[in-house]
Amino acid sequence: MKRVFTLLLIVLVLSPVLKCQPAITGMYTDNLKNPLGIDSRNPRFTWIIESADHDVKQIAYEIRVGKTRDIVAGKPVWQSNRVSSDKSVHIKYGGTELEPSTRYYWQVRIWDNKGNTSSWSELSWWETGLLTNDNWKAKWISPQEIENINTCYLRKEYSLSGRKNISSARLYISSCGMYEAYINGERIGDQYFTPGWTSYNNRIQYQVYDITAGLKQGTNAIGIMLGEGWYKGRISRNRYGSELAVIARILIKYDDGTEELVLTDDSWSGSDGPVRVSDIYDGEIYDSGKEIEGWSKAGFDDKAWAGVKVQDLSTDVLIASVSPPVRKHEQLKPLSIFRTPEGDLVADFGQNLVGWVKVRVNASKGDTLILSHAEVLDKNGNFYTANLRGAKQRNIYICEGGEQYFEPHFTWQGFRYVKLEGFDNDPPADDLVAYAIYSDLEETGKFITSNPDINRLQQNIVWGQKGNFVDVPTDCPQRDERLGWTGDAQAFALTSAYNMNVNSFFAKWLKDLAADQYPDGNVPVVIPDVLGKSTSGSAGWSDAATIVPWAMYEAYGDKRILEEQYESMKLWVDYLVNVSNNLLRNNGFHFGDWLFFSLDDDNSGRSAVTDKSLIAQCFFANSAGIVAETAKILGNNTDYKYYSGLTGKIKNVFFDEFVTPAGQLVSNTQTAYVLALYFDMLPLEYREIAAERLVKSIKAYGHITTGFLGTPYINHVLTAEGYPDIAYQLLMREEYPSWLYPVKMGATTIWERWNGIKPDGSFQYPSMNSFNHYAYGAIGDWMYKTIAGITPLEPGYKKIMIKPLPGGDLKMASGELKTYYGLIRSEWRIREDRFALEIEIPVNTKAEVYLPASSPDLVLKTTGLEPGEFSSLQRIEDGKVVLLLGSGVYSFEILIKEVI
Numbered sequence: 001m002k003r004v005f006t007l008l009l010i011v012l013v014l015s016p017v018l019k020c021q022p023a024i025t026g027m028y029t030d031n032l033k034n035p036l037g038i039d040s041r042n043p044r045f046t047w048i049i050e051s052a053d054h055d056v057k058q059i060a061y062e063i064r065v066g067k068t069r070d071i072v073a074g075k076p077v078w079q080s081n082r083v084s085s086d087k088s089v090h091i092k093y094g095g096t097e098l099e100p101s102t103r104y105y106w107q108v109r110i111w112d113n114k115g116n117t118s119s120w121s122e123l124s125w126w127e128t129g130l131l132t133n134d135n136w137k138a139k140w141i142s143p144q145e146i147e148n149i150n151t152c153y154l155r156k157e158y159s160l161s162g163r164k165n166i167s168s169a170r171l172y173i174s175s176c177g178m179y180e181a182y183i184n185g186e187r188i189g190d191q192y193f194t195p196g197w198t199s200y201n202n203r204i205q206y207q208v209y210d211i212t213a214g215l216k217q218g219t220n221a222i223g224i225m226l227g228e229g230w231y232k233g234r235i236s237r238n239r240y241g242s243e244l245a246v247i248a249r250i251l252i253k254y255d256d257g258t259e260e261l262v263l264t265d266d267s268w269s270g271s272d273g274p275v276r277v278s279d280i281y282d283g284e285i286y287d288s289g290k291e292i293e294g295w296s297k298a299g300f301d302d303k304a305w306a307g308v309k310v311q312d313l314s315t316d317v318l319i320a321s322v323s324p325p326v327r328k329h330e331q332l333k334p335l336s337i338f339r340t341p342e343g344d345l346v347a348d349f350g351q352n353l354v355g356w357v358k359v360r361v362n363a364s365k366g367d368t369l370i371l372s373h374a375e376v377l378d379k380n381g382n383f384y385t386a387n388l389r390g391a392k393q394r395n396i397y398i399c400e401g402g403e404q405y406f407e408p409h410f411t412w413q414g415f416r417y418v419k420l421e422g423f424d425n426d427p428p429a430d431d432l433v434a435y436a437i438y439s440d441l442e443e444t445g446k447f448i449t450s451n452p453d454i455n456r457l458q459q460n461i462v463w464g465q466k467g468n469f470v471d472v473p474t475d476c477p478q479r480d481e482r483l484g485w486t487g488d489a490q491a492f493a494l495t496s497a498y499n500m501n502v503n504s505f506f507a508k509w510l511k512d513l514a515a516d517q518y519p520d521g522n523v524p525v526v527i528p529d530v531l532g533k534s535t536s537g538s539a540g541w542s543d544a545a546t547i548v549p550w551a552m553y554e555a556y557g558d559k560r561i562l563e564e565q566y567e568s569m570k571l572w573v574d575y576l577v578n579v580s581n582n583l584l585r586n587n588g589f590h591f592g593d594w595l596f597f598s599l600d601d602d603n604s605g606r607s608a609v610t611d612k613s614l615i616a617q618c619f620f621a622n623s624a625g626i627v628a629e630t631a632k633i634l635g636n637n638t639d640y641k642y643y644s645g646l647t648g649k650i651k652n653v654f655f656d657e658f659v660t661p662a663g664q665l666v667s668n669t670q671t672a673y674v675l676a677l678y679f680d681m682l683p684l685e686y687r688e689i690a691a692e693r694l695v696k697s698i699k700a701y702g703h704i705t706t707g708f709l710g711t712p713y714i715n716h717v718l719t720a721e722g723y724p725d726i727a728y729q730l731l732m733r734e735e736y737p738s739w740l741y742p743v744k745m746g747a748t749t750i751w752e753r754w755n756g757i758k759p760d761g762s763f764q765y766p767s768m769n770s771f772n773h774y775a776y777g778a779i780g781d782w783m784y785k786t787i788a789g790i791t792p793l794e795p796g797y798k799k800i801m802i803k804p805l806p807g808g809d810l811k812m813a814s815g816e817l818k819t820y821y822g823l824i825r826s827e828w829r830i831r832e833d834r835f836a837l838e839i840e841i842p843v844n845t846k847a848e849v850y851l852p853a854s855s856p857d858l859v860l861k862t863t864g865l866e867p868g869e870f871s872s873l874q875r876i877e878d879g880k881v882v883l884l885l886g887s888g889v890y891s892f893e894i895l896i897k898e899v900i
């Protein structure tokens with residue numbers, strides 16, 4: 001009894017300490033959670049700290065890394081010892097040289113500024129890939145030619161040394177084309193479209209799978225399906241090789257320390273099979289009569305199969321995967337299945353999504369099911385596919401009879417509606433399920449307001465991101481493009497980084513950008529580059545070379561991206577210097593302010609055409625400025641001086657060439673003023689004039705007129721220049737052109753055009769009218785930064801600005817962002833004469849919090865602050881009460897005298 005009492009006393013005495021003890025609640029290795037197979041020799045560690053206390057910062061950390069779960073007992077390969085530092089993001093591994101194909105465990109503990117120490121974190125791990133391509137040993141193999149069939153099946157059986165216990169088994173695999181791998185009849189992993197899309201002539205990713213559980217004593221079998229995918233299908237436009245190929249290597253480690261390898265070589269066999277044709281644009285033809293029972297199981301008789309060809313391909317192009325793979329996500333049931341006026345049987349999934357439909361049927365042998373996909377119905381309610389251009393988006397299944405399930409391989413569709421043909425009876429809704437399939441990126445953002453249309457807009461932005469972040473950032477997921485258009489990606493990069501953790505996704509894509517960059521520095525307009533040089537160099541497209549790395553640095557504080565991209569960034573700007581006429585970029589090919597507001601029969605000249613050289617000059621200066629800033633961050637002073645000087649010169653040329661003495665730009669358009677202001681192209685005294693002219697243009701039109709290049713910045717510029725009310729007017733407008741017009745028309749994704757569907761239900765230009773194009777979704781960046789008010793003041797949110805801006809008809813807005821430091825939250829509400837703000841600031845960061853009150857007297861209530869703390873912390877800046885706060889949850893109630 002006495003012991004129990006003593007124990008209780010200890011617990012009671014310790015509990016306040018325990019409560020304030022910081023804890024490690026999230027861990028990343030090279031921005032990924034427990035990655036299997038990374039080739040970095042210095043992976044970087046990031047950890048998230050949580051504490052119930054306020055104003056908590058890390059003052060020191062200690063990391064240990066080892067090859068066994070008990071790191072200390074198993075001889076650590078690195079012990080950082082206690083390092084006095086407030087850095088908890090991207091800490092480089094500093095131990096002994098890493099071995100290939102090895103699992104490393106790591107953990108961390110930290111000390112905080114309140115005198116508390118965390119416990120050692122849970123174990124996190126990563127596993128090295130092959131580290132060097134010499135380790136592959138396997139050969140690239142291809143199927144023998146199979147006429148008219150563009151997919152194939154490969155197999156091999158192998159016996160494991162008897163009586164030894166397997167401690168681990170890994171499959172390392174890559175392909176020219178897409179693969180699906182099977183061991184003993186089971187599909188390996190849950191990834192799709194592997195090995196992903198890269199600049200195949202330079203880099204092909206490989207994946208690593210843990211297959212320990214799938215192996216058995218005795219004879220085992222491995223089967224691999226191959227399809228054309230991005231490598232050889234229509235989408236590749238013949239830029240890569242002419243034959244499908246695969247390379248695979250199974251590494252089996254036994255308890256006694258011995259190892260065994262199973263490799264692709266000339267002993268494999270190949271055959272055709274049920275997938276007869278597969279193409280990203282066109283879909284699949286599957287003949288279940290050709291199914292091969294047990295083909296990937298041991299004991300299957302493959303005597304009738306052909307041999308394989310060993311290809312003379314190098315392993316030099318192989319790289320470990322760095323970005324999260326594509327996986328299945330949401331499952332949607334049809335909202336309804338109905339007959340259109342033209343008599344088609346159509347299932348409506350209620351959401352424009354990207355993936356495919358899995359169908360269950362009970363059909364007769366030889367019955368053929370055809371599933372065609374469309375994003376919209378026409379104004380009469382009929383199935384509409386003209387906007388898909390040359391992409392068939394159609395899966396055809398030939399039935400064997402009895403109950404069967406079908407879903408396609410190596411292809412996907414962009415759709416809300418599916419036309420069903422060949423079904424004996426109208427199928428019940430339960431027989432169809434649509435899977436959304438996209439890169440498995442951690443969802444990091446939430447944004448919600450009191451206005452359902454704005455909420456729908458946010459959902460549309462997120463769905464647009466899901467559907468177009470399928471291993472590469474694409475323009476659209478449905479018609480015969482689906483390419484990594486650089487202009488779209490740079491416009492949307494910052495918004496995407498709020499919604500999901502896109503750090504590794506873009507790190508991968510940027511390496512492909514650098515790989516596909518031409519030796520003279522010119523940057524293709526699609527990455528991976530399947531279009532060739534003719535369109536390269538376009539302003540605002542090729543500038544993705546600088547804008548995207550910089551966006552990633554802003555969002556994640558990831559210096560490595562800057563280091564890795566630096567040469568490419570410089571090369572692009574040097575190229576611009578070379579091709580310009582004494583720094584005037586009045587030449588070259590440009591898409592311009594793509595899809596700006598324009599009229600068909602424009603006799604009065606109201607189309608908002610912005611001079612392409614003016615645009616190009618702005619992006620030129622911006623890119624040079626980014627290179628200058630990057631040079632500074634990387635400690636390259638010589639480059640910093642050169643590129644910052646260069647930026648100034650480019651701006652001077654802009655001023656001489658494009659600005660009248662009265663401050664009018666040669667193109668008196670919204671995009672011209674927006675770019676000039678956002679990229680800081682004008683001397684100070686001209687800024688106000690430019691902002692006034694911008695506002696005048698908006699008032700004259702009564703709406704936005706910008707295209708892909710001006711749209712991401714217009715509301716930022718209006719807010720910064722003192723016109724937040726106009727920014728809100730643009731956002732809340734419901735008629736064409738505006739962000740809410742598509743929402744009012746029932747959109748469930750972002751449209752390519754402001755008026756993809758006209759008010760009368762008819763379509764704009766069928767040949768270029770995607771209903772899932774994220775570029776205009778770039779407004780999301782403003783919604784998070786300005787409405788919710790969450791902005792990084794230092795890269796990666798080490799220092800945050802929380803500056804919410806109420807406006808429009810909004811009575812409430814809430815933004816959340818999961819950063820590498822933890823969750824940032826900013827949520828405000830207006831009730832009668834009170835404005836209430838609740839915020840959350842993560843441990844190890846600081847936030848400048850701007851309250852929408854011009855004087856401290858208007859702040860009626862605070863929570864989370866010590867008594868008297870508010871008055872000592874507050875200062876007035878920018879006409880607002882500002883506080884510098886450390887971590888914690890705080891709330892404020894403000895008397896609304898004026899909304900500021």
Ligand code: BGC
Nearest residue numbers: 475476481485487488591594
């Ligand atoms: C794509 C765009 C792309 C553009 C270039 C289009 O076909 O869909 O989004 O940026 O071409 O202007």
